[in-house]
Amino acid sequence: MQIDSSFTFVLFGGTGDLSMRKILPALFEAHRAGGMLADSGKIVAVARHASDRADYIRWVNEHVKSHVSKNGVDETAWASFLARIEFINIDLSKAEDFVQLREVIEGLPGIRVFYLATGPSLFVPICRALASVGLNENARIVLEKPLGYDLKSSNAINDAVGEIFTEEQIYRIDHYLGKEPVQNLLALRFGNALFEPLWRREWVESIQITIAEELGVEARGDFYDNTGALRDMVQNHLLQLLSIVAMEPPHSMDSDSVRDEKLRVLRALKPIDPRDIGKVAVRGQYHSGVIRGNAVPAYATEPGVKPDSSTETFVALKVEIENWRWAGVPFFLRTGKRLADRVAEIVVNFRAVPHSALGASALRAGANRLVIRLQPNETIRLYCLAKQPGEGMNLASVHLDLAFDQFFREGQMEAYQRLLLDVINGRLALFVRRDEQEAAWRWVEPILNEWKASIKPPKPYASGTWGPAASSAMLAQHGTCWLEEEN
Ligand code: BG6
Numbered sequence: 495m496q497i498d499s500s501f502t503f504v505l506f507g508g509t510g511d512l513s514m515r516k517i518l519p520a521l522f523e524a525h526r527a528g529g530m531l532a533d534s535g536k537i538v539a540v541a542r543h544a545s546d547r548a549d550y551i552r553w554v555n556e557h558v559k560s561h562v563s564k565n566g567v568d569e570t571a572w573a574s575f576l577a578r579i580e581f582i583n584i585d586l587s588k589a590e591d592f593v594q595l596r597e598v599i600e601g602l603p604g605i606r607v608f609y610l611a612t613g614p615s616l617f618v619p620i621c622r623a624l625a626s627v628g629l630n631e632n633a634r635i636v637l638e639k640p641l642g643y644d645l646k647s648s649n650a651i652n653d654a655v656g657e658i659f660t661e662e663q664i665y666r667i668d669h670y671l672g673k674e675p676v677q678n679l680l681a682l683r684f685g686n687a688l689f690e691p692l693w694r695r696e697w698v699e700s701i702q703i704t705i706a707e708e709l710g711v712e713a714r715g716d717f718y719d720n721t722g723a724l725r726d727m728v729q730n731h732l733l734q735l736l737s738i739v740a741m742e743p744p745h746s747m748d749s750d751s752v753r754d755e756k757l758r759v760l761r762a763l764k765p766i767d768p769r770d771i772g773k774v775a776v777r778g779q780y781h782s783g784v785i786r787g788n789a790v791p792a793y794a795t796e797p798g799v800k801p802d803s804s805t806e807t808f809v810a811l812k813v814e815i816e817n818w819r820w821a822g823v824p825f826f827l828r829t830g831k832r833l834a835d836r837v838a839e840i841v842v843n844f845r846a847v848p849h850s851a852l853g854a855s856a857l858r859a860g861a862n863r864l865v866i867r868l869q870p871n872e873t874i875r876l877y878c879l880a881k882q883p884g885e886g887m888n889l890a891s892v893h894l895d896l897a898f899d900q901f902f903r904e905g906q907m908e909a910y911q912r913l914l915l916d917v918i919n920g921r922l923a924l925f926v927r928r929d930e931q932e933a934a935w936r937w938v939e940p941i942l943n944e945w946k947a948s949i950k951p952p953k954p955y956a957s958g959t960w961g962p963a964a965s966s967a968m969l970a971q972h973g974t975c976w977l978e979e980e981n
Pocket residue numbers: 707726838
């Protein structure tokens with residue numbers, strides 16, 4: 495990818511966790527690869543925890559380098575990357591400090607990108623301060639999640655930011671949209687004629703989408719305890735994946751064609767009747783347990799978490815889409831922390847043959863299934879039935895595999911790298927539009943409200959398992975089970 499656009503990339507929250515783990519490493523990778531970032535492009539870090547540029551560079555050397563490359567850092571590339579970095583220490587709550595920022599970036603070239611890797615409470619003050627010194631012109635603004643806490647607070651942020659920047663200037667990040675395998679899902683669906691005729695209610699019995707993590711809340715107890723899995727993972731990542739799985743073929747890959755189709759799915763989600771929440775939604779919270787041989791503590795004892803917390807660390811949902819393609823097909827979504835494995839995958843269960851001329855074994859479960867593994871080890875696996883060798887007609891489940899790392903040994907790109915390059919180059923397709931975000935909040939809101947009002951705590955589950963038993967029971971009611979329960 496040869497890129498000519500010059501840029502000034504202003505990173506608010508320059509010493510934060512996200513800058514350290516994701517943003518600066520992604521910018522470095524793009525720099526190291528060569529040809530992706532214009533040579534004249536600059537990074538201006540804004541932070542209060544460093545006194546001057548030398549101090550900031552010391553911090554970057556100490557904290558960012560270890561997140562950069564698994565195979566060691568190319569020192570020449572690292573040195574030239576550091577040369578791109580400028581630094582400014584300003585107080586984000588003081589609008590007058592932004593005059594200094596303007597002075598620093600006034601002489602720098604290209605499009606201005608303001609990346610807000612800060613808490614959401616600073617989004618509006620920063621945007622207003624930028625506008626007060628005229629820095630909202632010829633600029634793009636990147637907002638990290640969480641963008642709000644519910645529909646009302648997200649609307650308040652979007653309204654205020656929308657008074658300063660147009661929708662075309664606003665890049666709302668959902669890093670799942672930048673993942674290579676998620677891009678591949680689009681390629682699989684819309685680059686092959688094979689799947690399209692089958693991708694509908696007549697042939698699909700149910701779909702599962704899982705994002706499971708082994709990690710707990712780590713050092714983010716404070717944040718997470720006020721957030722929970724529904725806001726942290728479902729409202730954004732899982733609903734975005736769902737909309738890509740279920741959307742109609744877009745007219746083209748331009749930003750609005752793709753986002754219009756995703757929006758149609760989000761608007762067609764069957765609204766949840768609060769009286770049905772017990773049947774279609776399960777929430778859980780991890781207790782202590784063992785993961786890969788290591789004992790891990792209960793959520794309620796994690797630093798920053800209230801001991802009597804009723805925040806959910808696990809969610810399983812049954813979702814329906816009210817349109818001709820999907821009416822009546824259950825989509826089961828699930829996410830959780832401290833589960834048995836780290837895996838993100840989509841399972842499309844096709845219907846069994848309508849009549850089995852080959853005997854009962856042709857109706858067995860485990861065939862007629864497409865499993866799209868997003869991480870780790872990106873694979874697409876198609877399960878079919880084949881005859882077992884030998885006498886008689888006994889069928890067994892076999893699979894056809896596509897392992898991406900065997901086909902494409904190079905060129906994989908981390909989600910943040912792709913997304914940052916898209917911002918610099920003005921490509922909006924992989925960013926969430928305001929109407930999509932609103933539709934997603936609107937849909938989750940009855941569940942949020944019901945859980946908030948409920949006196950029943952989340953269901954406990956031992957760390958290292960697949961969540962509360964109620965999650966499996968929900969699928970059993972539909973005559974199915976989660977993929978891992980089949981074996
Ligand atoms: C983030 C959530 O958006 O996604 C985290 O805030 C979660 O809680 C993370 O751990 C998962 O992302 P990934 O890319 O590691 O699957």
